[in-house]
Amino acid sequence: MTSSQNVTLPTIAFLGAGSMARAILAGLLKPGVTVTGGIRVTNRTAVKAAELADTEGVTAYATEVDKDANLKAIDGAQIVIIAVKPYMVADLLAEIGSSLAPGTLILSVAAGVTIDTFESLLPETVHVIRTMPNTPAVVGMAVTGISAGTRSSDADLELTRALFATVGDVLVVPESKLDALSTISGSGPAYVFYLIEQLTETAISKGFTPEEAAVMVNGTFLGASALLAVSDKSPSELRRQVTSPAGTTERAVWELEKGGLKELFDAATDAALARAKELAAS
Template sequence: MTAAETTAQPTDAQPADGTAPAPALALPTIALLGAGAMGRAILSGLLAPTVEVDGPIRVTNRSAARAAELDGTPGVTASATDGDPEANRRAVAGARVVLVAVKPSMVVDLLDEIADALEPGAVVVSVAAGVTVATFEEHLPSSVSVVRSMPNTPAVVGRAVTGISAGTRSSDDDLALVRRLFETVGTVVEVPESQLDALSTISGSGPAYVYLLIESLTEAAVQKGFTDAQAAELVNGTFAGAAELLVASGKTPTELRIQVTSPKGTTERAVAVLQEAGLPELFGRATDAALARARELAAG
């Protein structure tokens, strides 16, 4: 086979007839209320080439400047509530899925604002930490279903772990639709709502725990004479490589740790210090504290 013949062969991305590949995922009309960090991370997944959304995604935000940042983005119409009091109601009219990604303190007022503008059969998805399904359902008509979600910040790079929980009015189809939506930014775990706050203390807050460990190990490297740039390269590369190996190997963290920890070696001595400091118990206390705070938020 010649080079020219090789080039002419169809690929997975290019059908034999030369037409554009079909999207891997089709989603219905979507409104995204709130264009903060998490809202934009979800939006980036929805705008991936493999995703086809029915009509432009209607995005609203309080700030005109923030809405203007999305001007000209293909597949998006953005508006600001500061200059257009009807922006939220117009965004949700006719939308099959409505993502509520505003700050928790703003949720109830927003739900009251959009309640009678929602289409019967719409699925309202909470992306607001600590706000319960009961709160959403109390402020929305019975013709609308609710699904609560807890994504995390790696959604920005398509590596989120998102927890989702069904509401009392949501169907299996509703939950499957929300699962497909969040799979555009990573993996999805379905749990009862009673477990969602606990999930938030693991995957939701988890990136912060990892960054704190990276900060601490980087500082240790600097103290041992490495420059800031060298320390960052050593530590960031080590964390990234270790995480990738964990995924690729199919082994447990314990198995991989034992592989690195030679008997009577340097790593064994270091790990012993961390274990003597009660690291597992410390993570237990930290996640308990996060869970207590989540319950405080849920209680208002």
């Protein structure tokens, strides 16, 4: 896991403060992370803005009560994180584009919206990097893919890496791989939670209470992940250690293989990738 100790970042503005933005924000508020000039956040509603009102180092604005909220947030910000829904990106960039200072670094977390789209809607003096974090950012265990734009510099990339290292691991990949990355690490937490749901239901069907099932299943996933994290063995090697020849686990794994689990993951991630392309084209 990447360390975020003693990181200093310039003034940051979040435009949009949904679950992903707030997960990233949580990392920036950790001890050892300094944001000179503070963090500005815009929300659509005053209720959501009020949730951040008492957060030290954060200034929150609501667009429903202040039509200039986004412009106030970006004033003096060297990093602007675009965290609105993909369909809202074009209108937002049209609103703020002419007010962005030369050299401003735009970081996008909007799924499916390409660097080319961003760069075509922003002044040539503005730099763009596209990112794809995942929700474990809220506990500092994210995996974030980042892709450089045609105008961004190595320094921009390192700044972006440092920012997202506050919430976990960072992979630098070409944009051509970013949507595929999103189908693995971006959507991956949902796959894990879904597997936990299903195994929990299986435990309940075998006579365990929901509470007992949760202890078994949640604890097993957590323990197995922790073991993988500290082990020098691959997942396959660790699985084989549990799988005695002709034993019960081997029989269970055979049923999973017979059921085509790999093919299901292929189909699921292919569907997610197709949807990402649809979003990019819309």
